[in-house]
Amino acid sequence: MTDSENIPHLLLVLAALLVTAKLLGxxxxxxxxxxxxxxxxxxxxxxxxxxxxxxPTQPAIHALSELGLIVLLFEIGLHTDLxxxxxxxxxxxxxxxxxxxxxxxxxxxxxxxVLGLGELAALVCAAALTATSIGISARVLSDLGQLKTREGQxxxxxxxxxxxxxxxxxxxxxxxxxxxxxxxxxVIRTTAIAVGFIVVALTVGRFLAPxxxxxxxxIRAPGTLAVLALAFAFLLSSLAASSGSAMILGAFxxxxxxxxxxxxxxxxxxxxxxGHLLVPIFFASVGAAVxxxxxxxxxxxxxxxxxxxxxxxxxxxAGYAPWWFRGNKKLIGVxxxxxxxxxxxxxxxxxxxxxxxxxxxSALALMVLVTTFLTPPILAHIGPxxxxxxxxPDDIGIDxxxxxxxxHRTPRRVPxxxxxxxx
Amino acid sequence: MTQTQSFVQLLLVLAAVLLTTRSLSALAEKxxxxxxxxxxxxxxxxxxxxxxxxxxxxxAIHMLAQLGLLVLLFEIGLATDLxxLTTVGGTAAVVAxxxxxxxxxxxxxxxxxFGISGMAAIVCAATLTATSIAISTRVxxxxxxxHTREGRxxxxxxxxxxxxxxxILSVIATFAAGAAITTTGVLRAIAVAFGFVxxxxxxxxxxxxxxxxxxxxxxxxxxxxxxxxxxxxxxxxLAGLLGSxxxxxxxxxxxxxxxxxxxxxxxxxxxxxxxxxxPIFFAAVGASIDLRALVEPRTxxxxxxxxxxxxxxKLIAAYVPVWFKGNKALVxxxxxxxxxxxxxxxxxxxAIGALNASLFGAITVMVLLTTLLSxxxxxxxxxxxxxxxxxxxxxxxx
Numbered sequence: 001m002t003d004s005e006n007i008p009h010l011l012l013v014l015a016a017l018l019v020t021a022k023l024l025g026x027x028x029x030x031x032x033x034x035x036x037x038x039x040x041x042x043x044x045x046x047x048x049x050x051x052x053x054x055x056p057t058q059p060a061i062h063a064l065s066e067l068g069l070i071v072l073l074f075e076i077g078l079h080t081d082l083x084x085x086x087x088x089x090x091x092x093x094x095x096x097x098x099x100x101x102x103x104x105x106x107x108x109x110x111x112x113x114v115l116g117l118g119e120l121a122a123l124v125c126a127a128a129l130t131a132t133s134i135g136i137s138a139r140v141l142s143d144l145g146q147l148k149t150r151e152g153q154x155x156x157x158x159x160x161x162x163x164x165x166x167x168x169x170x171x172x173x174x175x176x177x178x179x180x181x182x183x184x185x186x187v188i189r190t191t192a193i194a195v196g197f198i199v200v201a202l203t204v205g206r207f208l209a210p211x212x213x214x215x216x217x218x219i220r221a222p223g224t225l226a227v228l229a230l231a232f233a234f235l236l237s238s239l240a241a242s243s244g245s246a247m248i249l250g251a252f253x254x255x256x257x258x259x260x261x262x263x264x265x266x267x268x269x270x271x272x273x274x275g276h277l278l279v280p281i282f283f284a285s286v287g288a289a290v291x292x293x294x295x296x297x298x299x300x301x302x303x304x305x306x307x308x309x310x311x312x313x314x315x316x317x318a319g320y321a322p323w324w325f326r327g328n329k330k331l332i333g334v335x336x337x338x339x340x341x342x343x344x345x346x347x348x349x350x351x352x353x354x355x356x357x358x359x360x361x362s363a364l365a366l367m368v369l370v371t372t373f374l375t376p377p378i379l380a381h382i383g384p385x386x387x388x389x390x391x392x393p394d395d396i397g398i399d400x401x402x403x404x405x406x407x408h409r410t411p412r413r414v415p416x417x418x419x420x421x422x423x
Numbered sequence: 424m425t426q427t428q429s430f431v432q433l434l435l436v437l438a439a440v441l442l443t444t445r446s447l448s449a450l451a452e453k454x455x456x457x458x459x460x461x462x463x464x465x466x467x468x469x470x471x472x473x474x475x476x477x478x479x480x481x482x483a484i485h486m487l488a489q490l491g492l493l494v495l496l497f498e499i500g501l502a503t504d505l506x507x508l509t510t511v512g513g514t515a516a517v518v519a520x521x522x523x524x525x526x527x528x529x530x531x532x533x534x535x536x537f538g539i540s541g542m543a544a545i546v547c548a549a550t551l552t553a554t555s556i557a558i559s560t561r562v563x564x565x566x567x568x569x570h571t572r573e574g575r576x577x578x579x580x581x582x583x584x585x586x587x588x589x590x591i592l593s594v595i596a597t598f599a600a601g602a603a604i605t606t607t608g609v610l611r612a613i614a615v616a617f618g619f620v621x622x623x624x625x626x627x628x629x630x631x632x633x634x635x636x637x638x639x640x641x642x643x644x645x646x647x648x649x650x651x652x653x654x655x656x657x658x659x660x661l662a663g664l665l666g667s668x669x670x671x672x673x674x675x676x677x678x679x680x681x682x683x684x685x686x687x688x689x690x691x692x693x694x695x696x697x698x699x700x701x702p703i704f705f706a707a708v709g710a711s712i713d714l715r716a717l718v719e720p721r722t723x724x725x726x727x728x729x730x731x732x733x734x735x736x737k738l739i740a741a742y743v744p745v746w747f748k749g750n751k752a753l754v755x756x757x758x759x760x761x762x763x764x765x766x767x768x769x770x771x772x773x774a775i776g777a778l779n780a781s782l783f784g785a786i787t788v789m790v791l792l793t794t795l796l797s798x799x800x801x802x803x804x805x806x807x808x809x810x811x812x813x814x815x816x817x818x819x820x821x
Contacts (some may be wrong), residue, residue: 007489008663015656022646024651031786063483147426223698224445230699231441236432247431277696288518 010060013053014281017046021280034143034376036136039280043287047319050292068282069135069250071275074233076138076156077255081304082202085153091322092157098321099158099336100165103129103314110310115303118179121360124350127169128364129311133340133372134159134248140376141335151327158318163246164194166342170349177353187230194245198253199375201236205257213261225263226270232258289344290369291362304366305316311371312337330382338375343368433483437703439476444702445470453584457794459559462702463787467710472715479707488707491700493673495763496692497655500677501554501686503582505624511572514744515579521743522580524585524760526551526736533728543782546595546772547725550786551733553588555794562798563757565657566805567814572658572749577757588764589674590616593667596771611665619667620675623658627679635683647685648692654680670767708766711773712787713780725785728793734759758802759797761790 024038046054085092107126111117137159138147146152168190175186204313209232216228233254240250258267320331347364350356356364443521447468469477478484530548534540536819539547559581563569593616594609631654633701638647655676662672680689716722741755769786778786805811 003675007486007669008660010486010658011493011656011669012665015653015660018649018653018656022649023641025645026641026643059482060486061576063430063433065485070434162731223695224449226696227702228442228445231438231445234434234441236440238431241431242436247434270698272700273645273648273692273695276645277652280649 008193014064015047015052015063017042017281017284020046021284025280027375029089033380034140036139036143036283037180037373038377039283040287040373043284044290044292045287046284047290049286049290054284054288056288061281061285064278065282065285066247068275068278068280069298070233070237071230071271072135072139072279072406073231073248073251074255074283075268075271075275076134077252077257077262078259079147080156080252080256081259082256083150084150085157088150088157088407091325094163094322095154095318095332095336096158096161096165097331099132099315099318100130100162100169102317103311104169106310106314107307110306115374117360120349121357122126123176124346124355125172125307125360125364127166127173127344128339128346129307130162131166131167131339131346132159132162132237132315133338133342134163134374136338136340137335137373139283140379143376144379146331149327151331151335154322154325154327154332158332158336162254162336163342164191166346168194170346173346174349174353177350177355181294190244190404191270193243194249197240197243197245197249201240201253202256206260208256210261212364213258213263217263225269225303226267226274229254229258229263229267230271286340286372287372289341289348290365292330293362294319295360297362300363300366301358304363304370306368307363308370311339311367311373325406331379334375334382336379337378338372339368343371389393396414402423429483430449433481435488436477436484438464439469439699440547440703441699442707444706448702455798456763457561457798458658459705460791460794461520462705463709463766463791465553465715466493466706468709468714469706470710470712477706477710479710483705484707487700488704489669491697491702492767493655493659494652494693494697495701495704496673496695497652497677498671498690499585499763499792500674501681501690501693501723503556503585503674504681505680511575511579514747515576516583516738517744518576518754518758519580519583519587521740522554522584522683525731525740528531529736530729530732533732534725535744537725537728539725539782542598542777543772545777547782547786548731548732549588549591550761550765550768550772551729551736552584552591553764553768554581554584554587554737554758555760558760558762558794558798559757559801562760562801566802566811567750568753568757568805568808571810571814572747573753573757576622576747576749576754580754580758584758585764586620588768589668589671590620591685592764592768592771593619593662593671595768595775596779597666598775614669615665619662619665619671623661623672623675624678627675631679632634632683634807635680635685639685644688645684645692648688651676651680651683651685651689652693652696668771671754684721705766708727708770708787712784714784715789716780717784719781722781722785722788725782725787726792729785729789733761733789733793750804750808752815753801753804753808756797756801759793759800761793 020042021039025035025043026038028038029035043054045051054061056065071099104126107121107129110120112119134156137155141147141152141155148306149157168187171190172187213229214223216225233251236250237247237255240253241247258264258391259405261267298412315336316333316337319329319331344365347361347368351358351361444462444465446461447465448458451461452458466477470472487752517568527548530551531544534544534547556578559577563574563577568574586649590613594612596606597612597615606676609819633695635647635651638650641647655673658676659672663669680686683689739760741751741758765786769778769783769790774782
């Protein structure tokens with residue numbers, strides 16, 4: 001029972017994390033930035049680079065942050081209306097594919113041609129450049145109240161697609177990095193599993209979920225609905241992962257399925273509260289994975305600079321790829337920029353398989369850091385202005401993620417709740 | 424990559440735990456039983472003695488169960504109003520102390536006579552002391568007796584019981600580290616545990632309200648609620664680092680936040696998190712039960728001894744305050760339900776090796792039986808009270 005003595009320590013870390021993340025998040029909002037920025041900075045502060053309190057690889061923290069990611073994706077799914085997403089399917093696909101191909105090709109060329117490194121290192125760097133952090137993109141968009149707009153739907157669709165493609169690229173690059181070879185059959189299989197999972201889950205779920213959840217509704221025990229909805233999300237995530245696809249795909253699909261049940265609002269209320277606890281742990285973990293010491297080496301800085309240019313440019317042009325789309329293309333391009341945790345996963349994989357040097361890893365981490373941190377302020381700058389009322393919106397956190405409407409966020413003064421009795 | 428694989432496994436286990444406990448506790452509530460019964464039974468089903476899906480010693484499960492326990496104690500603390508003690512303080516205190524001392528002494532003596540001694544007997548006797556606030560309050564409220572003199576005495580005594588029970592738990596946990604059990608050691612552990620509760624409660628009364636009044640400047644109820652939870656984590660960590668039990672800290676944090684203006688927001692935030700995490704704790708307790716140990720005649724006998732000692736001790740305690748002119752039988756039966764705290768004590772005893780599978784099983788069955796039987800018993804006693812017809816039942820949702 002060695003972990004019994006770790007519980008006080010874990011609690012201390014969690015308390016520090018929540019206080020720092022929430023206070024910095026509130027601060028970020030007050031200066032007109034999305035609160036996720038505050039949570040990321042809180043992670044950097046508590047992480048190995050500064051205080052050394054938060055170790056994202058520690059099993060308990062890792063499990064909690066992954067649960068946070070699942071709750072986040074579940075919430076995003078709950079707010080994804082498949083019909084409005086289908087309307088922008090072509091645009092989203094174009095943005096997603098161009099946003100993978102351009103950074104990958106440019107990255108590969110830069111690493112082999114300009115830096116003169118080997119093919120393997122180039123593959124890892126190029127792959128890390130393709131990722132889009134759906135969590136950060138969606139969170140920033142919703143902080144700005146843009147998630148439900150057409151642009152928001154395009155970004156969401158493209159980011160989900162990028163995750164699927166990223167998964168395929170990851171499995172291919174991993175097998176190359178460990179010295180194996182990859183086959184076209186393998187690539188097709190991974191793709192087919194991901195697409196097949198979504199199609200099967202959504203088709204079956206659309207028929208089964210509404211009757212099942214309306215019968216659960218008859219159980220009047222408080223919290224039952226939300227807990228079972230989360231259990232459903234956990235189940236689908238685990239199914240997705242064990243069928244060879246991405247975990248978050250399952251959580252997202254679970255949310256979409258429950259989007260059209262009558263109990264959505266009640267599920268969402270409880271899931272939001274749980275998200276308030278777990279999602280900051282996820283974002284702080286992303287921040288904590290960053291090594292600030294990488295800033296000090298000039299060589300690393302130069303390489304990182306190149307990668308940043310490629311990363312920003314590659315995603316930004318993707319926003320302009322669907323020439324027929326009459327929305328705010330700049331917004332789409334910028335929202336696709338953050339690499340977040342997905343980029344870090346690639347870099348980490350490259351480091352552990354020795355495909356890239358520690359210095360190149362730092363450069364990649366720096367690229368991820370800069371793209372992640374730059375996007376929120378840029379988006380806030382080019383995006384539609386939030387009403388300047390001087391007051392911090394009431395619901396900081398996942399509520400903004402899900403409400404997606406600034407007008408909705410009037411200070412909540414004990415709402416008259418008509419849909420469910422409070423306990 | 425193994426970390427990812429084990430996480431996928433964890434998700435599957437969590438889904439199974441949540442589905443099973445929720446359906447079984449819904450079933451339990453349909454039959455008028457507390458949800459905790461369903462959660463325990465769900466744990467038994469998923470545990471090693473039946474399906475073998477849930478391993479309570481697995482790191483992530485253990486961590487989530489502990490968090491669920493903390494949130495539960497935090498919620499109990501949030502619902503605990505220390506002012507309930509002031510009006511009937513003397514009577515409640517006597518009932519509480521009597522209700523701790525008598526079952527403990529009876530249980531210890533009976534077990535010693537049965538050949539169980541030392542730490543095992545102490546832990547077993549300790550599980551006879553606390554009253555489940557949640558179950559007592561709910562049953563009394565449904566009968567309309569919550570706001571009578573008897574109701575206030577029970578509530579006050581149950582609050583004190585919980586605090587005493589947590590102190591006992593801390594003392595037991597102190598010896599988990601392998602410290603030799605000496606008189607000075609025990610006294611020191613009691614002093615630390617009580618000192619922590621008293622000092623944090625006293626100091627907190629001056630520090631917490633201004634702090635949360637200042638937090639209003641954040642203008643976000645949810646942020647304040649998250650900060651309240653962080654406060655509970657911090658106090659729990661402090662309690663743990665000082666050598667007390669982490670759950671004492673969570674409970675005290677809840678009691679302190681009971682008085683702040685944003686209590687409803689904190690409660691509304693803690694409740695969904697509790698409904699997600701707390702079943703994991705009770706399922707883990709259920710999963711620790713070895714069904715094979717239960718069917719041994721010796722285990723059944725111990726269960727009966729514990730049951731008898733607990734019931735007799737609590738009933739006598741209600742008659743100790745001779746000056747109290749209320750319905751003493753009602754107070755006594757209302758003090759019977761066991762619940763969370765004894766399971767926590769049993770779990771700690773199992774973890775430190777003081778209890779074997781047979782004793783642990785006996786305790787859990789004792790808790791289950793008192794939980795199952797006492798609501799009916801309280802109802803029977805209350806119906807014979809002349810006031811039963813006039814009082815209006817209060818239906819609590821929780």
